[in-house]
């Protein structure tokens with residue numbers, strides 16, 4: 001009797017296993033058939049690409065190419081097109097299939113799109129049908145939530161309308177003095193460091209963390225008011241989150257079911273959840289503190305705009321309202337903290353690295369700053385005269401754009417010029433490759449030549465819409481004016497006070513952690529005048 005029961009239990013177990021497997025294979029088969037259909041729609045229009053394997057699409061090939069990639073070990077840092085080390089499979093297929101091709105990551109079909117004409121079409125496409133890539137935004141949820149950077153459709157449009165006015169040019173001009181104030185402690189610290197080593201001819205300064213602290217201070221004060229006491233902790237937790245998330249390949253690993261099937265799903269989610277909760281509660285405490293402080297106050301900074309926007313966009317039961325109010329506020333604060341401070345800090349780090357290799361441009365900047373700015377300190381009026389500083393920053397953003405991709409997902413079949421991008425396809429424009437394309441920038445595309453921008457972007461290259469460090473189209477960076485102003489002020493202040501070369505301890509190793517940043521930091525050797 002007992003053995004009969006065991007037999008029955010075993011049979012049920014096997015039926016269950018076979019049932020689940022059968023269902024899994026059916027679902028997967030359906031998804032694969034859809035991918036095949038989408039791929040066919042693209043190939044019928046002449047878009048080629050590497051043939052996908054039955055399971056995992058082109059991911060096995062991507063992993064193979066990545067594992068064979070050697071780390072950079074050359075001398076010519078500027079000429080180093082790091083996309084060939086960071087995303088070698090994209091570079092590999094580009095050489096094989098050209099500037100537009102398609103590939104698959106199992107359950108997703110992708111379109112690599114680095115042709116200037118198509119980038120222009122993407123820029124001009126005024127449609128809600130092109131959203132952010134859903135599987136990537138899911139992976140970034142803990143750091144960006146469903147705020148303005150990651151959401152799509154009417155929810156995105158509503159958030160963008162609320163936040164945009166804070167970054168209009170007239171508002172940005174008022175913030176110049178604030179950036180100067182935030183930078184002063186860092187400049188004094190470096191001056192102190194240089195003084196302390198008296199008797200020596202030079203002093204090494206690692207710039208990255210100090211620049212992060214400055215831009216964190218700038219964004220806290222500019223956007224969230226002086227009540228920002230918890231700021232430091234929020235930034236440091238966000239940085240931990242950024243590192244934890246990018247420990248896995250957030251862009252092109254296998255997706256969902258295939259991740260489980262191939263055992264490529266990595267661990268660390270517990271830590272991410274813990275950090276996410278911590279950041280959320282820190283932001284929420286700050287909001288509550290702010291609400292207590294500002295009773296009857298008419299402060300109109302970004303935090304206030306977000307709070308009012310959250311209030312007007314919540315409906316449903318009282319419980320639903322409270323939760324969606326909280327999500328709206330926390331997600332948008334997180335997005336601005338991240339977007340507003342990491343990007344600028346990384347851009348200034350790369351700029352100092354390039355200037356360290358090009359001391360003659362330091363001299364030109366120094367002359368310009370002392371010519372137009374009283375005591376070498378820029379203000380809203382003198383900033384517009386700093387043409388050399390602007391050129392150097394544009395050249396930095398061309399060679400080392402902090403954001404590596406413009407990415408979109410077609411939420412419906414979408415026409416870009418003569419190409420119809422089928423629903424579900426993810427579009428990837430690799431910014432640094434576009435910025436180093438000799439057909440767009442000329443034979444000297446890999447050289448540091450700020451003078452190419454002397455008559456503006458339109459004269460610097462053949463297709464001006466291919467200069468996209470701040471992205472493009474309807475999703476163009478909201479903080480573009482603010483970011484440019486901040487970079488100009490910081491670079492002017494630093495270069496007018498210090499002359500520097502690259503320290504021999506500097507290790508050139510760009511790494512992708514949501515942004516392309518110097519893995520081992522930038523160390524400059526400050527020279528005594």
Ligand code: HEM
Nearest residue numbers: 149339340343344347403469470471472475477478479483
């Ligand atoms: C050097 C500095 C910066 C760079 C290189 C940069 C770059 C970018 C890029 C490439 C995008 C994506 C655009 C697209 O998908 O087409 C973006 C979006 C965004 N950036 Fe920036 N950014 C910078 C500074 C800032 C600052 C200072 C802020 C705010 C204080 C900011 C706020 C945003 C926001 C809110 C979005 C999302 C816009 C949307 O999806 O509607 N950024 N940025």
